[in-house]
Amino acid sequence: MTPARSQPAMSAYHRFLRYSGELHMSLRSPEPREVIAGLLGDERLIAACTARDMGAVFRMVNARGVSTRRIAAAVDITQGRLYDYMNGKSRVEKLTLFEQIADAFHIPGRLLGLARRSWEPVPATVGHERADRPPPDGDDLVAMDHFRSADRQTGGGRLYGAVVRHLADRVAPRLVDIGSGPQVFAAASALTEMAGWMAHDSGHDDRAAKHFARALPLARASGDLPLAAHVAASTSHLALATGDATAAVGWARTGLDLAARAPRIPALTARLHTMRARALAVASQRTPATQALEAAHRHLEAPPATAHPWLSPFDRAALAGESALILRDLEQYDEALRHAEQAVALRESGRARSLALSRISLVEIHVRRSDLDAAVSVAHDLLCTNPTLGSVRVVRQLDGMRRLLEPHRGYPPVREYLVRFDDARRARMLLLADLIPPSPGGTTA
CATH class of the missing domain: 1.25.40.10 (Tetratricopeptide repeat domain)
Structure with missing residues (x-):
């Protein structure tokens, strides 16, 4: 992928990671609740809450720019006590303190094994995980x-x-x-x-x-x-x-x-x-x-x-x-x-990628059954695949199909097909040059 195209995509990607908690360190003086909200989709937070490891939760919040003073004040404990939790010298054990932390940080009760908190929206059914699903946004x-x-x-x-x-x-x-x-x-x-x-x-x-x-x-x-x-x-x-x-x-x-x-x-x-x-x-x-x-x-x-x-x-x-x-x-x-x-x-013909992948599989099976005429017949159909189809996966599987046919080059129909395939491939690679990264050897994938 060329730098001109990869940069906007990666910029957007990092913006998404920022909202999900990965880049919260870049925010100035965030609120603890904001940090936790951004981490609710992070498996590390979920694992820490499941294990009731509040020291790990405090470390995550602190690592994303919230001072230990603000963390301690938010959950109404001393900084010395907070340091003990963060350094693993002691663990939160009392139910009342778990509830204080959940309410201060807005950690959903289910993540800590607590009842639904008063500030949480009422779910369709109560439980750690719901078997039903929420109504999607249109x-x-x-x-x-x-x-x-x-x-x-x-x-x-x-x-x-x-x-x-x-x-x-x-x-x-x-x-x-x-x-x-x-x-x-x-x-x-x-x-x-x-x-x-x-x-x-x-x-x-x-x-x-x-x-x-x-x-x-x-x-x-x-x-x-x-x-x-x-x-x-x-x-x-x-x-x-x-x-x-x-x-x-x-x-x-x-x-x-x-x-x-x-x-x-x-x-x-x-x-x-x-x-x-x-x-x-x-x-x-x-x-x-x-x-x-x-x-x-x-x-x-x-x-x-x-x-x-x-x-x-x-x-x-x-x-x-x-x-x-x-x-x-x-x-x-x-x-x-x-x-x-x-x-x-x-x-369906409208599903160009799926149809191409299915035909590639069919060619391979024909070759493995030693039916080269049938393999070449289906392979010719693949030449009609939209050359602008932006699927590196299809390109690589087409190359794999070619490698499978190459040992049979001595058979004239296969040899003639490979010539057509190589011509079509060169045209395809020109059209997909913005998508397909070069291989370590300097050629396209």
């Missing part, structure tokens, strides 16, 4: 739908900066508003998860991981368990894409645990079983992978529940595409072929 949903629709056609590379700016300008400021309800945290989580996918699609997996890591505590803070499970599924996908099958299995299990405590959403459960099956297949765990895939199909065939506004759809086309990859890794190529063909047939 403007946030409209923005989400627009981003999602554009992403399917143009790729994440073209939209990542816009999503991050929307988070910074329209969503993050509301996180620090004491009057904001849980629906703001749900919107922040859903859009942060979307930013993670767009970063992944742009070839920035490290940035994607940071987005997913922030999306999960935001979902938990909102009380929306299906959304939290959805983020876990995305994290599982990213772990698998970066070569960590063990972590992918773990995240899929985490998602399934969350989904089991929430209202039934068969498509979400199917997606989580699918991610678990993919990771197990990569790890050559044949029987567990097959069982997980069967579970995914059973759940997706179940009667649909009410649609969840923040979750990306997981439909028959998506399951067919994932099934093809699972069966490919299990070396069941005939079954993989059937699912890959189904995925291509079900994909």
